[in-house]
Amino acid sequence: MSGMHRDRLNGNGIRREKQRRTVRNVIRIASLFLFNGYLTGFRNGRIFTGRTKSVCVPVLNCYSCPGALGACPIGSLQAALGTSGGRFPFYVLGTLMLFGAVLGRLTCGLLCPFGLIQDLLAKITSKRITVPKKTDRLLRYLKYAVLALFVIILPAFFRDDFGSSVPWFCKYICPAGTLEGGIPLTLADRALREMTGPLFWWKVLLLAAVIAGSVFIERFFCRYLCPLGAFYSLFSRVSAARMKIDSSACISCGKCGSVCPMALDPVRQISSAECILCGRCADICPAEAVSLRFSLFSVNALREKD
Numbered sequence: 001m002s003g004m005h006r007d008r009l010n011g012n013g014i015r016r017e018k019q020r021r022t023v024r025n026v027i028r029i030a031s032l033f034l035f036n037g038y039l040t041g042f043r044n045g046r047i048f049t050g051r052t053k054s055v056c057v058p059v060l061n062c063y064s065c066p067g068a069l070g071a072c073p074i075g076s077l078q079a080a081l082g083t084s085g086g087r088f089p090f091y092v093l094g095t096l097m098l099f100g101a102v103l104g105r106l107t108c109g110l111l112c113p114f115g116l117i118q119d120l121l122a123k124i125t126s127k128r129i130t131v132p133k134k135t136d137r138l139l140r141y142l143k144y145a146v147l148a149l150f151v152i153i154l155p156a157f158f159r160d161d162f163g164s165s166v167p168w169f170c171k172y173i174c175p176a177g178t179l180e181g182g183i184p185l186t187l188a189d190r191a192l193r194e195m196t197g198p199l200f201w202w203k204v205l206l207l208a209a210v211i212a213g214s215v216f217i218e219r220f221f222c223r224y225l226c227p228l229g230a231f232y233s234l235f236s237r238v239s240a241a242r243m244k245i246d247s248s249a250c251i252s253c254g255k256c257g258s259v260c261p262m263a264l265d266p267v268r269q270i271s272s273a274e275c276i277l278c279g280r281c282a283d284i285c286p287a288e289a290v291s292l293r294f295s296l297f298s299v300n301a302l303r304e305k306d
């Protein structure tokens with residue numbers, strides 16, 4: 001390949017990468033406002049109670065965030081399971097399954113406001129902690145345990161004398177809820193400030209730990225703790241949206257692995273349940289061997305070799 005031809009290809013590649021990144025950033029900011037468009041709420045410290053609040057959004061976005069226009073699916077699932085005389089949560093599960101089947105973890109990579117926050121936190125420093133492989137693999141199972149225990153089992157089976165339960169994940173863990181709902185509401189409302197106790201400070205501590213983790217380990221919460229990510233990852237082999245790699249075009253330069261926020265090697269793990277379809281590997285690939293595709297009605301064969 002002549003030098004001039006390569007330069008032109010590199011120039012085109014850089015332009016394409018910039019365009020794709022711009023489109024993604026526009027979508028991410030638009031979804032942030034779509035899910036949190038009630039800006040007055042931040043000023044008066046009141047949550048939105050209009051009709052859209054009964055609609056389940058596909059991302060982890062706290063119901064109590066002053067700007068939230070919809071309901072968080074993880075909060076809704078716990079509420080449905082924990083209500084006395086509870087009914088099967090057809091609506092919430094149906095919504096999640098629909099998004100799981102169509103977008104899969106593209107919701108994590110492209111639409112989730114808490115994902116965006118983690119990506120911004122990761123920009124604070126380029127220093128990264130490399131979690132040893134074995135520990136990393138074990139820790140990634142934690143999010144499934146959080147989903148099973150705190151979102152499903154405890155709300156569904158540990159009830160008070162009146163037959164109701166508490167939303168265990170929201171109440172005791174969710175750092176997105178603390179950041180988006182707990183802290184802004186407490187800051188805006190003096191009565192709430194006077195009521196803060198050990199539970200509030202426990203959640204602030206947990207949030208601080210997640211923030212610190214996200215600075216040094218990209219997508220720390222998505223990798224290890226997010227129950228919604230765990231749910232969507234169950235759809236990674238069947239979802240319409242998926243990353244594809246053209247092995248014959250790959251020149252084994254390793255660039256894709258160096259930018260993956262989920263610490264994957266896209267060449268070997270392109271169909272991993274851990275892939276959030278962020279598209280960074282596709283952006284950086286000089287051979288254009290990686291791409292985001294939408295294909296209905298086909299099962300994704302697992303390409304992981306390890």
Ligand code: SF4
Nearest residue numbers: 260275276278279281
């Ligand atoms: S494999 Fe590619 S699309 Fe998937 S998380 Fe890593 S960089 Fe993003």
Ligand code: SF4
Nearest residue numbers: 250251253254256285
């Ligand atoms: S960046 Fe592209 S060419 Fe390089 S190893 Fe990854 S897929 Fe192959």
